[in-house]
Amino acid sequence: MASNGNGSVANGNGTARNGLAKIQTHKKHNGICHDDSGPTVKAQTIDELHSLQKKKSAPTTPVTGFQAPFATLTEEERHKQQLQSISASLASLTRETGPNLVKGDPARKSDTQKVTHVHHHHVSTPTIAVSDSALKFTHVLYNLSPAELYEQAIKYEKGSFISSTGALATLSGAKTGRSPRDKRVVKDDLTKNDLWWGKGSPNIEMDEHSFMVNRERAVDYLNSLDKVFVNDQFLNWDTENRIKVRIVSARAYHSLFMHNMCIRPTPEELENFGTPDFTIYNAGQFPCNRYTHYMTSSTSIDLNLARREMVILGTQYAGEMKKGLFSVMHYLMPKRQILSLHSGCNMGKDGDVALFFGLSGTGKTTLSTDHNRYLIGDDEHCWGDNGVSNIEGGCYAKCIDLSREKEPDIWNAIRFGTVLENVVFDEHDREVDYSDKSVTENTRAAYPIEYIPNAKLPCVGPHPKNVILLACDAFGVLPPVSKLNLAQTMYHFISGYTALVAGTEEGIKEPQATFSACFGAAFIMLHPTKYAAMLAEKMQKHGATGWLVNTGWSAGSYGNGSRIKLQYTRKIIDAIHSGSLLNAEYKKTEIFGLEIPTEVEGVPSEILDPMNTWSNKKAYKETLLKLAGLFKNNFETFTNYKIGKGNNNLTEEILAAGPIF
Ligand SMILES: Nc1ncnc2c1ncn2[C@@H]1O[C@H](COP(=O)(O)OP(=O)(O)OP(=O)(O)O)[C@@H](O)[C@H]1O
Ligand SMILES: O=C([O-])CC(=O)C(=O)O
Ligand SMILES: [Ca+2]
Ligand SMILES: [Mn+2]
Numbered sequence: 001m002a003s004n005g006n007g008s009v010a011n012g013n014g015t016a017r018n019g020l021a022k023i024q025t026h027k028k029h030n031g032i033c034h035d036d037s038g039p040t041v042k043a044q045t046i047d048e049l050h051s052l053q054k055k056k057s058a059p060t061t062p063v064t065g066f067q068a069p070f071a072t073l074t075e076e077e078r079h080k081q082q083l084q085s086i087s088a089s090l091a092s093l094t095r096e097t098g099p100n101l102v103k104g105d106p107a108r109k110s111d112t113q114k115v116t117h118v119h120h121h122h123v124s125t126p127t128i129a130v131s132d133s134a135l136k137f138t139h140v141l142y143n144l145s146p147a148e149l150y151e152q153a154i155k156y157e158k159g160s161f162i163s164s165t166g167a168l169a170t171l172s173g174a175k176t177g178r179s180p181r182d183k184r185v186v187k188d189d190l191t192k193n194d195l196w197w198g199k200g201s202p203n204i205e206m207d208e209h210s211f212m213v214n215r216e217r218a219v220d221y222l223n224s225l226d227k228v229f230v231n232d233q234f235l236n237w238d239t240e241n242r243i244k245v246r247i248v249s250a251r252a253y254h255s256l257f258m259h260n261m262c263i264r265p266t267p268e269e270l271e272n273f274g275t276p277d278f279t280i281y282n283a284g285q286f287p288c289n290r291y292t293h294y295m296t297s298s299t300s301i302d303l304n305l306a307r308r309e310m311v312i313l314g315t316q317y318a319g320e321m322k323k324g325l326f327s328v329m330h331y332l333m334p335k336r337q338i339l340s341l342h343s344g345c346n347m348g349k350d351g352d353v354a355l356f357f358g359l360s361g362t363g364k365t366t367l368s369t370d371h372n373r374y375l376i377g378d379d380e381h382c383w384g385d386n387g388v389s390n391i392e393g394g395c396y397a398k399c400i401d402l403s404r405e406k407e408p409d410i411w412n413a414i415r416f417g418t419v420l421e422n423v424v425f426d427e428h429d430r431e432v433d434y435s436d437k438s439v440t441e442n443t444r445a446a447y448p449i450e451y452i453p454n455a456k457l458p459c460v461g462p463h464p465k466n467v468i469l470l471a472c473d474a475f476g477v478l479p480p481v482s483k484l485n486l487a488q489t490m491y492h493f494i495s496g497y498t499a500l501v502a503g504t505e506e507g508i509k510e511p512q513a514t515f516s517a518c519f520g521a522a523f524i525m526l527h528p529t530k531y532a533a534m535l536a537e538k539m540q541k542h543g544a545t546g547w548l549v550n551t552g553w554s555a556g557s558y559g560n561g562s563r564i565k566l567q568y569t570r571k572i573i574d575a576i577h578s579g580s581l582l583n584a585e586y587k588k589t590e591i592f593g594l595e596i597p598t599e600v601e602g603v604p605s606e607i608l609d610p611m612n613t614w615s616n617k618k619a620y621k622e623t624l625l626k627l628a629g630l631f632k633n634n635f636e637t638f639t640n641y642k643i644g645k646g647n648n649n650l651t652e653e654i655l656a657a658g659p660i661f
Helices: 045-051 076-088 108-114 146-156 206-222 250-263 267-271 319-335 364-366 410-411 485-496 528-542 567-580 617-638 650-656
Strands: 100-103 137-142 168-170 183-186 227-235 245-248 277-283 300-304 309-313 339-341 344-349 355-359 375-378 380-383 388-390 394-398 418-422 444-448 464-471 481-484 497-499 511-515 547-551 586-588 594-596
Touching: 045 464, 076 206, 108 137, 146 168, 146 380, 168 250, 183 206, 206 277, 206 309, 227 250, 227 388, 227 410, 227 464, 245 250, 245 319, 250 319, 250 394, 250 418, 250 444, 267 444, 277 364, 300 319, 309 319, 319 344, 319 380, 319 528, 339 528, 355 388, 355 511, 355 567, 364 375, 364 388, 364 394, 364 464, 364 567, 375 388, 375 528, 380 418, 380 528, 394 410, 394 464, 464 485, 464 497, 464 567, 481 485, 485 528, 485 547, 485 617, 485 650, 511 617
Parallel strands: 100 137, 137 227, 168 418, 183 300, 245 277, 277 309, 355 464, 464 547
Antiparallel strands: 227 245, 300 309, 339 380, 344 355, 344 375, 380 388, 394 444, 418 444, 481 547, 481 594, 497 511, 586 594
């Protein structure tokens, strides 16, 4: 076929042979057609073009004078120090030479060339490599940004996808929740008298040697990889009691999760980071060795307080890192007379602070995320002499049955940067189906706290006015709200009650009572009475009021009744915050002796006394007695302990504040 010289194929009369109009192109006077007439790119080769795309991050540390330890160093020296610090973290403790570290992605040649001369800190003069691992390089991906971590996850981690709203949807593997029975704590001269051991304690002992075996296993695994992720971040918004943490992990998912959940350092803070106070080695893809003493499964989460280290083997569930660090805070903070709390926390416009205690799934995140109040944090706090501070830099919300209408702020936080764990989505449009439990019921979203529009930054506040204890009572006999005196607050705090529903699919199942001291027995390190005494002292000193809120069932147990509407629970919480509930009219319930209001604005009065909502009064009474018996049995282990110092009679009052029948 002939061409007419300007590139289009046509017959002589301006109409293409198939009858379509002739394609008009710009005709330059020399008769040559150009692809376009716009400005051209300032590159001669494709590599050059790509190099234009990214500009170097701006230098972050202004030279501020001699108070900053790194200020006199060149950027290159600073990088070298950082790498040496990381190399020290990753060093095997049994070999002469540590890993050779390189900053950057091994897939990118230009990154690799940046720093190839940094060697292990032990090695100042060249030595003969004694093992193959000493010959290879480990690439360190240090404090990557969410965008970089997305790229890593999507390129290299199966099961990573971008959801329709921009979140990173991923899978945590075989474990979709924490493994408390696989937690081990090194028992040594330091911890044997300090910590809570034995019945009811979450601290299952291991010896130092077994810890080192697991540590070496994790470090060798991590060093065998082409690359590891390193996060250097902070815990605790109270800057005087801030802890520097380093997380070494093998997955971009883990790095992004911790980026969101810990406090993110500013570039300046990062450059002056120095040596971490605590290090996590997350080798979760790799199992522990069951021939190792104290190992009872392939999963082990090991805490060594003396070494300030934690090792994770055999579970990729990211919550282990979050809650592992929380355990560390439960040890370190009380030593400084600061109370660590498994609670949410928010603040009203007038500065009134509320704490929300409760076990998993009782509503800490849901109820502390309140559009009319400032969010201080959703899960882990400290209460010290200056007030409260959040330990974390992010939130970890349950997603099952999440709806835009009921929880708009959480819904809107699920966007670019958020980690979405174990959710199910449409294969084409990536719309998440929050009702789908195919992978697990424990679907989760981890997002930075700034994603909540009314987050209080920095996340600190004054002393709490209200202390709200949340229980999801699947028996349906606890009132939706009761006002507690101090002894009752302590009784319920130490009991740490909630009821879970065993099986949600196969029809009616018996609810199961869970008692977890301080609403967080899985994370506390000292005896529960130590935390209880501190809470009592602080509540008394600052005049805080205690409340018990049942976010669980009404009008019958699970199977007959139904969960109290979130809308009603929110009204109850509103009335607590505003102070109006303090002045309501109260009556006392039988057995539990709880003070219940007769009216709450926006809540049908008949549901305030659970007895009214049960059609079968006999069944109500039986269930109430059954639950009271469970409380009594559980509390027996605490009857031999004294709460607080001196000859106060709080201990007796607390014992008397339980159910009487
Ligand atoms: N009346 C209610 N009050 C509070 N939450 C409710 C209520 N009814 C249903 N829910 C649901 O219960 C769940 C409460 O979970 P939430 O994430 O707040 O738990 P959590 O206490 O923060 O636990 P975790 O410590 O595991 O993060 C949410 O999915 C919420 O939608
Ligand atoms: O730790 C987790 O996996 C989630 C959580 O907040 C809890 O269980 O209290
Ligand atoms: Ca939560
Ligand atoms: Mn929690």
